[in-house]
Amino acid sequence: MNRSTLCIYVFLSLLASVLNGQNIFGNGNKRTKSRRQKNDQSFPQSPIMDLLMQTMAPNFVPRNPGDIFDILRDRYPLPSGLQSPFTEYDYIIVGAGSAGSVLAARLSEDPSVTVLVLEAGKPENMLTDIPAIAPFFQRTEYSWPYFMEPQQGVCRGMVNQRCYWPRGRAVGGTSVINYMIYTRGRPEEWDRIEAAGNYGWSYSDVLQYYMKSERANLVGIPNSPYHGTSGELNVETVPFRTPLIDTFLEAGRMLGYPTVDYNSPEQLGFGYLQATIHNGKRTSAAKAFLHKNKERPNLHILPMAVVSKVLINPMTRATYGVQYVRNRLQFEVRARREVILSAGPIASPQLLMLSGIGPKNQLSRHGIPLIQDLPVGQTLYDHITFPGIVFTLNVTNVSLIETRETTFSNVIQWIQYGDGPVTTTGAAEGIGYIKTPVSDDPDPIPDIELISIGGSIVSDGGSGGSKAVRRGMFIREDLFDATFGPVDATDTWTAFPMLLHPKSVGYLELKDNNPFSHPRMYGNYLTDPSDVATFIASIRFIQALTETEPFQKLGARIYPANYTTCPGLVFDTDEYWECALRTLTATLHHQISTCRMGPKTDPLAVVDPELRVYGVSRLRVVDSSVLPRTLSLHTNAPAIMIGEKAADMIKGTWD
Known part of the structure; x- marks a missing residue:
């Protein structure tokens, strides 16, 4: 140094x-x-x-x-001296969080495709490297200041008796502000997810993707068959x-x-504790997967770009791009192959509903033309x-x-x-x-x-x-x-x-049709x-x-x-x-299931086991919102795993 x-x-x-x-x-x-x-x-x-x-x-x-x-702050300039992004890409990823960062890195490995990542937050700065001050970032510009709707009988000691639900607003997402805890869930839990009709999501299936990302250096756990050592994500004991x-x-x-x-x-x-740190410093998803790849000519990362709508042809129900706002200007960009929502368990379902995908009655109430009637946001679990x-x-x-x-x-x-x-x-x-x-x-x-x-x-x-x-x-x-x-x-x-x-199940719905409003979130704790x-x-x-x-x-x-x-x-x-x-009553920031994965027979499913949105082509959700049931884990590691697995599924689709 x-x-x-x-x-x-x-x-x-x-x-x-x-x-x-x-x-x-x-x-x-x-x-x-x-x-x-x-x-x-x-x-x-x-x-x-x-x-x-x-x-x-x-x-x-x-x-x-x-x-x-x-x-x-870290910098993400457009590569090759470009002054503005393209008007069309093969893949558009909404959100550079734990899943989106992995997805961007893996899809852009193919130099013949172009990838655009749109992130509402700023790049992380060197302060976020300091593990001990993780609590400080819960109330900074790196957090979406979400609040659960008032619920009688919980959070009585909180300000205004409302539970605070901060989510990461940064290149790197919540992995920039979380407590860096790395956990995966029990084998029986993943096997139950597959047994419910989610093919390819058994423990043995997801384990290979956990290990693919991982570069483990765990004191006292040498040569474990359950840990990877050559991945990008450092997992170490404190x-x-x-x-x-x-x-x-x-x-x-x-x-x-x-x-x-x-x-x-x-x-x-x-x-x-096993944590996503390296040499005593935080390893965010952006640091692990984006920073060293940001100069790839086919990978464009735009921080401080808020996506306001997914563009879908109402006749064919085919996704063809997104609208986004940056520097107070609105832009449209088209996707030749797919749009992938990796905006997290709050923003991904909100964006689906703003784009016409969600409960019919709710969209009608807010004057949003219906594209596909799906139970978006109708299931919400939290730890x-x-x-x-x-x-x-x-x-x-x-x-x-x-x-x-x-x-x-x-x-x-x-x-x-x-x-x-x-x-x-x-x-x-x-x-x-x-x-x-x-x-x-x-x-x-x-x-x-x-x-x-x-x-x-x-x-x-x-x-x-x-x-x-x-x-x-x-x-x-x-x-x-x-x-x-x-x-x-x-x-x-x-x-x-x-x-x-938890046996208690919450839900999420739109407040209005303004993409800059926060949705209404009900924990039902x-x-x-x-x-x-x-x-x-x-x-x-x-x-x-x-x-x-x-x-x-x-x-x-x-x-x-x-x-x-x-x-x-x-x-x-x-x-x-x-x-x-x-x-x-305090959240541990593990909201899931708002874009629930499930087979066609699941009345609460929003995406199929390949994370494709039902009834709409060329649109997937790739983040922790797809997890269909509670698991014994913190959600950062599985979000990264979901990004790894989704990248292979997407590549398989377009090969």
Whole structure:
């Protein structure tokens, strides 16, 4: 790394702290995993950004004067000196997210075809490389600020009692702002998808595509037959760990859950987090699949281009292009072969409906001419969590506390060696899959995923803390302070329970016919009583974990949070936990099924097993919205896999 690049990295890392009002030279501690310098000097919190920019690049004038990060962003100029895109391409891909990035890279491998990628967001910048500040990006220009429609009895502790659903708005999509967790789902779940009529989607089918993308470097898992080593997507274990992760794994073993590679098909268990990082830095889908291919003369990538409509001949129902808006001007571009929607589980169904494909009554209500009557948006599943189970510890310096970790020496350690606390993926350290006693599934399929945190929801607080996690969830500040104030920014531990297979089903519909309006999204969280029962069973399991000797050595005690939304309820009763759950109901950003895949006999199917939209030719949906049912996974890895598999299907169609 040359000196100027080093300076920029230092600047970016320090700026991430300054933006959140932190003292980057805060007092250190004696933990052996990280050295700190003691210094009482505070970093200026006001004109420092201007000062640093003038110091780093005194003659710099940004292309976009209102964008101070302009110099730091990746660039996607049209290749070969082109000043404007073509008017016609073989393939048009809408969205450069996890699936769209892969698809663009694979289709453009053939130099005889042309590929256009239209992305509504901007290219990522060097700040997004920093794993530890992932929560910060939930409320930035890199996120679509979606909100679920108000629902009585959930998200009661959130601002305006509405659940926040951020989705990635960037070249790289949600892989630019997520927590980088890499999971694939259980074999039985994929086999059930194929058994329902989705040919080619069994576990053995999808495994080869997972492995095709993967370049695994997993400490303790050498030469695994279930991991690829020559792909573009780096999957690695996080280089920095607190003592809490080994405590979590040891406690799991004591309760009968072995330490495993949780992405292998062999058994349920607990394991160290596997993440899409490389040398301690985020590996987004754009970085893995687009950046090194952006100079291909047949691949054109247009950031900040919002597609407003898919163009379909109403007589033949053949897709022939798209309309898009860029720099406040509207354009049309034609597709010789196919248009492929990879805009994600919210924008892809919205765009289908705006283009005349969707429920007949809904389109008629908004004055949209009907092309094809399909149940677009009528199925929506999501993974939700409850972040309010906090255990205090009587041992200091074993957990991550933001104000303690944000030091100059830690930033330098990350820059120079790619390790240290800055590499933690938003403090997530491990994954555990459990099957609670209330599960009625006869197969070895978990109903809860536990995400072991190297701290808890209070780790981002205290004087000078960014409070990025709680703000990223839109938790009301007054409620948070009243509930967790006494333990804010102290040594704690938690595991976030993720409800893997909710029985509650939501839906999505248009607000109006304006492509710049957000759709109306209904999560219907916790409307099925079995979902509440599963959550409570997971809380009892987490409590049992902390009663084991490994956690008791740390003095783990559950914090009796006093929720202002739950007056009069006795702490630790089932009624108390249900009220707490309904207060802090948080999404994990895994919406699926809004463009559900299924055979013709499936009345809820929008696309067929080759991801072609029913009743419309030359149009596919290729992203996580096609997943027909819930799976035990985070959706970034399967979206990339779907892009890999779809590329082969599309090539097969046009060979």
